[in-house]
Amino acid sequence: xxxxxxxxxxxxxxxxxxxxxxxxxxxxxxxxxxxxxxxxxxxxxxxxxxxxxxxxxxxxxxxxxxxxxxxxxxxxxxxxxxxxxxxxxxxxxxxxxxxxxxxxxxxxxxxxxxxxxxxxxxxxxxxxxxxxxxxxxxxxxxxxxxxxxxxxxxxxxxxxxxxxxxxxxxxxxxxxxxxxxxxxxxxxxxxxxxxxxxxxxxxxxxxxxxxxxxxxxxxxxxxxxxxxxxxxxxxxxxxxxxxxxxxxxxxxxxxxxxxxxxxxxxxxxxxxxxx
Amino acid sequence: xxxxxxxxxxxxxxxxxxxxxxxxxxxxxxxxxxxxxxxxxxxxxxxxxxxxxxxxxxxxxxxxxxxxxxxxxxxxxxxxxxxxxxxxxxxxxxxxxxxxxxxxxxxxxxxxxxxxxxxxxxxxxxxxxxxxxxxxxxxxxxxxxxxxxxxxxxxxxxxxxxxxxxxxxxxxxxxxxxxxxxxxxxxxxxxxxxxxxxxxxxxxxxxxxxxxxxxxxxxxxxxxxxxxxxxxxxxxxxxxxxxxxxxxxxxxxxxxxxxxxxxxxxxxxxxxx
Numbered sequence: 074x075x076x077x078x079x080x081x082x083x084x085x086x087x088x089x090x091x092x093x094x095x096x097x098x099x100x101x102x103x104x105x106x107x108x109x110x111x112x113x114x115x116x117x118x119x120x121x122x123x124x125x126x127x128x129x130x131x132x133x134x135x136x137x138x139x140x141x142x143x144x145x146x147x148x149x150x151x152x153x154x155x156x157x158x159x160x161x162x163x164x165x166x167x168x169x170x171x172x173x174x175x176x177x178x179x180x181x182x183x184x185x186x187x188x189x190x191x192x193x194x195x196x197x198x199x200x201x202x203x204x205x206x207x208x209x210x211x212x213x214x215x216x217x218x219x220x221x222x223x224x225x226x227x228x229x230x231x232x233x234x235x236x237x238x239x240x241x242x243x244x245x246x247x248x249x250x251x252x253x254x255x256x257x258x259x260x261x262x263x264x265x266x267x268x269x270x271x272x273x274x275x276x277x278x279x280x281x282x283x284x285x286x287x288x289x290x291x292x293x294x295x296x297x298x299x300x301x302x303x304x305x306x307x308x309x310x311x312x313x314x315x316x317x318x319x320x321x322x323x324x325x326x327x328x329x330x331x332x333x334x335x336x337x338x339x340x341x342x343x344x345x346x347x348x
Numbered sequence: 349x350x351x352x353x354x355x356x357x358x359x360x361x362x363x364x365x366x367x368x369x370x371x372x373x374x375x376x377x378x379x380x381x382x383x384x385x386x387x388x389x390x391x392x393x394x395x396x397x398x399x400x401x402x403x404x405x406x407x408x409x410x411x412x413x414x415x416x417x418x419x420x421x422x423x424x425x426x427x428x429x430x431x432x433x434x435x436x437x438x439x440x441x442x443x444x445x446x447x448x449x450x451x452x453x454x455x456x457x458x459x460x461x462x463x464x465x466x467x468x469x470x471x472x473x474x475x476x477x478x479x480x481x482x483x484x485x486x487x488x489x490x491x492x493x494x495x496x497x498x499x500x501x502x503x504x505x506x507x508x509x510x511x512x513x514x515x516x517x518x519x520x521x522x523x524x525x526x527x528x529x530x531x532x533x534x535x536x537x538x539x540x541x542x543x544x545x546x547x548x549x550x551x552x553x554x555x556x557x558x559x560x561x562x563x564x565x566x567x568x569x570x571x572x573x574x575x576x577x578x579x580x581x582x583x584x585x586x587x588x589x590x591x592x593x594x595x596x597x598x599x600x601x602x603x604x605x606x607x608x609x610x611x612x613x614x615x616x617x618x619x620x621x
Binding site: 233235236238239240241242243244245249253254257258260332334335336 | 415418420438439440442444446448450452453454463464466467468495497
């Protein structure tokens with residue numbers, strides 16, 4: 074079958090495309106850090122202002138045990154905050170689509186709440202829940218859950234009317250319409266929201282630690298900054314971005330597994346086709 | 349002629365009760381500022397096993413008619429009676445095919461056909477061999493594990509056809525099913541549809557704006573006026589079956605086409621200078 078050979082052709086193209094998807098960002102990052110290193114060394118910039126990338130790396134290696142300990146705490150905060158926002162965001166998005174009164178009642182409140190700067194209300198959460206992990210989880214949750222709600226609602230609404238009509242002519246119940254059509258159809262959009270939320274949850278955890286904490290990477294940043302230990306500040310930031318990237322790609326890996334059928338997951342193949 | 353004999357048998361078989369009776373069915377969409385009359389009351393009977401096409405200009409309400417018949421949209425006036433029962437909720441003894449194939453991207457070709465079975469809570473194991481057989485009959489054997497995006501428009505519409513047939517409904521509602529296909533694919537689909545229809549003689553209501561498609565496929569053609577749509581004329585097509593593509597060059601075919609075209613000209617839809 075000609076279609077069969079087409080498939081294999083796509084496979085080879087996809088391999089080069091995948092290689093490129095690693096090579097390009099790696100090259101860009103190396104160039105950036107190279108320029109940074111050169112700038113610091115040639116300009117003889119004080120490490121108090123801007124440490125060279127190699128110095129930051131050296132600090133990470135030297136302080137690794139404490140950095141790892143603090144990372145584990147911060148990671149636990151944003152992962153739990155993210156989990157909570159999924160647990161609340163998904164049903165809330167569905168409720169907005171399925172119950173008009175709830176949409177009318179809650180939607181304006183949601184938007185109003187979203188426009189509030191969370192950093193400003195973070196201290197209140199600390200007063201309520203104490204300086205422990207709980208307040209950080211709650212702050213991560215309040216920052217992260219909005220895109221999940223919105224993207225879930227948008228996704229559930231985006232099913233084609235023909236498809237809904239079709240399954241109703243098969244005698245589908247409201248739940249079957251949801252389960253066989255609306256929900257799978259919404260998954261790409263939901264994962265869009267989850268990916269945004271995964272990065273916001275990290276921000277939330279750090280905001281919480283800045284307000285009041287005695288452990289975590291955000292706390293360590295404040296301490297190091299107070300001691301003018303800029304190297305350690307940068308080391309913390311590096312750890313944070315590594316954590317954030319790992320978490321983001323974890324969500325993306327799950328997305329690839331779950332919605333492998335979607336256009337976005339097939340972009341790599343397309344790139345292979347044209348490249 | 350085969351078609352005529354089958355026709356007589358069908359009509360006599362139910363004792364002159366039509367398979368489906370559309371009685372003064374009309375639809376008005378009520379808006380905030382004004383109401384739009386989409387369909388003037390329509391009366392139309394379909395005999396069991398009859399192939400009836402509805403042709404009309406865009407926006408004449410022929411798609412609305414399909415939705416009303418299927419019980420998917422509430423009608424403003426009238427009633428639809430199928431096999432002696434009034435349609436009050438979505439009618440399920442039916443296979444529907446839209447212009448957009450409405451295949452689910454996350455299901456394979458086989459699973460798209462079996463969606464019909466899953467939703468009806470029937471036994472998958474019983475219907476899977478049947479689904480494979482249907483797919484083979486429309487030339488899609490070997491494509492069961494493909495996903496819709498790997499198929500051409502014509503292949504996708506064939507999958508939709510199998511999905512509409514798997515549960516052996518007595519009625520097929522088709523809303524411009526070949527409207528988005530290229531001319532060659534379209535011709536093949538028309539041939540395949542007639543062949544499949546001759547094999548099991550389901551009652552078909554076929555919406556199209558293609559005069560030639562309607563003549564080629566139908567026992568009877570209903571011509572609708574521009575919005576608000578109403579039935580302007582009915583034409584019985586007595587060309588022998590199975591029909592071949594060359595029938596389109598015959599004088600009889602030309603006469604039917606001229607009849608419909610003149611009807612459209614009378615509406616002022618076609619003007620020749």
